[in-house]
Amino acid sequence: MPTPTPLLRCLVVDDDPLSVQVVANCITNTPFLTPAGSFDSAPAAAEALRTQPVDLLFLDVEMPLMSGLDLLSTLQNPPLVILITSSKHYAVEAFEHDVVDYLVKPISYARFLKAAQKALELADAAALASMPSPTATGTDPDFTFVKVDTKLVKVLFDTVCYVEALGDYVHIVMPHSKLIVYSTMKAVEEKFPASIFVRAHRSFIVNLRRVQAIEDNTITIENKQIPIGQTYLREVLQRLNKF
Template sequence: MNARCLIVDDEPLAQRVVEKYIEQMPMLTLAGKCSCAIDAVPYLNGGGVDLVFLDINMPTLTGVDFLRSLRNPPLVIITTAYPEYAIEGFELDVVDYLLKPIPFERFFKAVNKALDRLRLGAAPVALAAMPVPEPLSATENAVLAVKADKRIYKIPHSTILFIEGLGDYVTIHTVKGKITSHDTMKRLEAELCRPDFLRIHKSYIIAAGRVEYIEGNAVKVGEELIPIGKSYRDEVLPLLEG
């Protein structure tokens, strides 16, 4: 797969860094560079962009406001020097949030996460379907406590669909919506009991009872097709299939 990328950043140095990183990854092609969000519109309207590296603090129109204005946005990786915008960015379903100066290792991980989404989005979703199981009874009365927006939320285990790791943040997707918290996948994995909850990818923990079907290296949970990481596949597939 080759992903067409657009850089939207008003800092020439930041543009050059991302452009250099793109050149080092053969699965990426640079479609263009813009110094302001408004200049990106023709690229997106033309449908020739799969992934946008988007700065937030730009003149005229911020990256967040620009992203909110898009009806059908491509995948977005935020690149910024301002960590305070992280939660707002994740609420807009960005792929990842990279803080400047961006190490190549973090850039590489974010791009691979985006490519996983692109591959799943392009794959057919019509192979052997499994019946939708009821949420597991062991989780009925249990709750997961997380801090967000200066509050402590108590999320019933029975309402959780999956948890997504996003840099230094996690997003808990539930039947009622989602909550983003400054937390770690390691802590949540330790707190959520197996086999009700399974870590199937470095970036995903799923509620096993919410899996609709398994297709290749992915599972359908709610509206999402979630990848199974290579290092998790041999361990979790027997649990899901059984």
């Protein structure tokens, strides 16, 4: 049964009451977001965040006493952050703080929703990465669950031919189908058992049981030619010889 989409608790920090109201309305109209209050100054928000952590912070950049960027630099464990400002020239500095997105006033709901969905995907990816890996449990299970859109899908390890990285997503490829998952290759390596899978390239993880041939630094699986990166070649050959 699919796991319900979690609600992200959202705090708004902005000294402009109208802007606070606009963002608050957007939060209320977004099913996976829930309001957790607002502050009109960065110092007040900093104090609140020490005792009442939230999942997502909508933060204005330009505020008196302390800017939004200054606030971020004081937080030891900041939540996901979407910056809001009337000026575009803060964009480069904003992303140096690893913010989720950067919204320029006036904010449209369509643009707000796009940023919020990005935050949800990051929160989901972090939650999945924190789940115990197969080796951490001391067992070697036959399956795992991955999140595809809004549902968790069961993946039987033996059915997976290979995993390919494409941008911010990975394709989990099976003989007659594939799953597109918002994830990193590192997260896949942690969830897929090393007894079966090996990293063959920075963009590929292969199922050793599915390897049909290896020639000229290329692995063949289901007629797919998969390159072996030079940094992975020794490990792949060792694993195949021991398999």
